[in-house]
Amino acid sequence: MAQKIILSGMQPTGRLHLGNYEGALKNWVALQQDYEMFCCIVDWHALTADYDKTELMPDRIFQVAVDYLSAGLDPERCSIFVQSHIKEHAELHLLFSMIIPIPWLERVPSYKEKATELGLDSYGFLGYPLLQAADILIYRADFVPVGKDQLPHIELTREVARRFNSLYGKVFPEPQGKLTKFAAIPGTDGRKMSKSYNNHITMGESPEDTGAKIKKMFTDPQKLRRNDPGRPDICPVYALQKIYNADYEELYAPCTTGELGCVQCKSKLIESLNDKLAPVRARRAELEAHPDTVYDILHQGADTARKRAVKTMALVRQAMHLA
Ligand code: TRP
Numbered sequence: 484m485a486q487k488i489i490l491s492g493m494q495p496t497g498r499l500h501l502g503n504y505e506g507a508l509k510n511w512v513a514l515q516q517d518y519e520m521f522c523c524i525v526d527w528h529a530l531t532a533d534y535d536k537t538e539l540m541p542d543r544i545f546q547v548a549v550d551y552l553s554a555g556l557d558p559e560r561c562s563i564f565v566q567s568h569i570k571e572h573a574e575l576h577l578l579f580s581m582i583i584p585i586p587w588l589e590r591v592p593s594y595k596e597k598a599t600e601l602g603l604d605s606y607g608f609l610g611y612p613l614l615q616a617a618d619i620l621i622y623r624a625d626f627v628p629v630g631k632d633q634l635p636h637i638e639l640t641r642e643v644a645r646r647f648n649s650l651y652g653k654v655f656p657e658p659q660g661k662l663t664k665f666a667a668i669p670g671t672d673g674r675k676m677s678k679s680y681n682n683h684i685t686m687g688e689s690p691e692d693t694g695a696k697i698k699k700m701f702t703d704p705q706k707l708r709r710n711d712p713g714r715p716d717i718c719p720v721y722a723l724q725k726i727y728n729a730d731y732e733e734l735y736a737p738c739t740t741g742e743l744g745c746v747q748c749k750s751k752l753i754e755s756l757n758d759k760l761a762p763v764r765a766r767r768a769e770l771e772a773h774p775d776t777v778y779d780i781l782h783q784g785a786d787t788a789r790k791r792a793v794k795t796m797a798l799v800r801q802a803m804h805l806a
Contacts, residue, residue, distance in 0.1 A: 489514055489661075490624035492523040492566070492615070495543040499550040500683035502668045502676035504763075505726060508554040510628055510663045511561070520561035521622050521788055522551060527566050527573075528615070531608040532601060548777050550686050553767040564784035566618065571792040575617040575799065576610065579643055582650060583613055587642065591635050616640040620647075620655045621792045628661040651802035654795070668726065669719035673701045687767045690757040697723075697753050702745045709744035720749055728755040 491511055493499075499508070514520060524547050526540055533539070544565055551563055566572055588594065591612050597603055607614075612635075619627055619640050627637055637660040644655035667675040670682025677683065684696050702720050706713035715721035715738050724731040728751060737743035770777055800806040 486517075486519045487625040488521070488622055489518040489626045489628060490521045490523065490619050490622045490658075491628050492525045492528075492618055493547060494529045495524050495526050495540060495547045496529070496678055497539075497543040498546045498685040498687055500676055500678060500685050502670070502683065503550070504554060504686050505668050506630060506663055506665050507628070508551065508556070510665070511551075512555040514628060514661075515557060515560040518626070520556075521624070521791075522556060522561055522563045522784075523566050523618055523788070524548065524564070525566045525615075525618065528611060531605065531611050532603060534605075544781075545774065545777060548781055549767055549770045552770055552777065552780065553686065553763045555763075558780045558783065562784040562787040563780055564788045565781055568781075568785040569621075569789050569792050571789070571796045572614070572617050572621055574796060575621050576614045578799065578803065579613050579617055579647070580610060582646055583643060585609070587639065588613060591639060593632070593635065612636045612639050613643065616643040619658050620644055621795050622788070623656055623791075623795055624658045625656060626661045627658050628663060630663060634660050634662075651799075654798050654802050669722050671696050671700045671719075673719040686760065686763055687771075688760075690753075693757055693760075694753045697749050697756070698746075700749065702748075706738075706741075706745060709746070710741040712741045713738040713743075713745070715739065720745065720752055723756065724748070724752050727759050728752060 491507075493503070493507070511520065511522060524544055526544060529540065529543075530537070548563060552558070556563060588609050593612075594609065598608070615636050616639060619637075620643065627633075627640075629637060637658065641657045644657050647655055670676035670680055671684070672680065672682040674680055674682060684693055688696070697720070700720050703713045703715075703718045705711065715735050718738075721731070721734070721738070724734055728734070730751075734743060734748055734751070738748065797806070
């Protein structure tokens with residue numbers, strides 16, 4: 484039986500952080516063993532918000548590609564490519580825009596939220612999830628690994644596939660979201676790690692900067708002095724210990740009794756986190772020193788992706804009598 488197809492995408496936000504790594508990339512790296520994978524860096528989507536900062540785009544794309552590869556995505560198993568290199572996404576998006584009623588897009592939850600929050604009002608921003616549907620359907624993907632927040636976009640993608648198929652005959656399978664089990668990882672201030680909160684530690688952060696950021700991290704606000712009893716269950720440092728320190732259970736009791744101070748606890752975290760990330764960081768440094776390797780991988784990835792996208796578009800044009 485042919486391998487099932489996975490399409491995943493991320494906006495080129497620049498260097499990725501531990502939240503991206505734990506919440507998405509590690510999962511993608513595991514999935515590439517069993518699926519044919521397409522990992523898309525969605526630069527057109529990034530324009531919905533950053534259309535006035537396009538000069539930052541080339542470096543942001545490069546950094547995301549470097550982080551994909553340092554996390555362990557293998558170009559032999561997974562086509563890594565830039566969305567705007569495959570013009571077929573734009574054609575499919577345009578054709579979809581003819582058959583999808585505007586209210587379907589207006590009722591996507593992220594639309595109203597972000598429109599108000601970020602003041603976005605462009606035509607392209609309304610079409611954001613439709614472009615995403617094109618990204619997914621053009622590869623006739625079976626699965627899309629996403630966080631919970633993206634499920635409405637996957638549901639819309641399925642509706643788009645159904646509507647197209649009912650008008651023109653079956654071209655598209657209905658893809659399914661593949662939820663990542665991982666809980667959001669806390670940033671240095673205890674909120675969800677996010678670049679926009681500036682509470683993040685990047686994958687390529689130096690050991691020194693990692694140490695400095697963790698030393699400043701929030702802990703249990705009730706543990707003011709070293710010997711005060713702490714509550715590991717609400718402490719963001721402990722949440723990170725659970726992920727990065729194999730001996731995290733040994734820290735629980737001494738924290739609750741006040742035997743273990745935050746400074747000492749943090750230094751254990753710094754050590755194990757830096758240890759765990761050392762191989763990723765070493766790969767990152769190697770790739771950054773050889774940008775041509777990275778660009779070659781993106782071009783090869785685009786060639787593989789394009790072949791599949793071109794085939795789908797032939798089916799689409801034929802089905803719509805545009806061949
Ligand atoms: N909307 C996604 C996000 O913000 C990015 C994205 C664009 C995407 N196209 C996609 C994700 C296709 C998965 C599949 O994370």
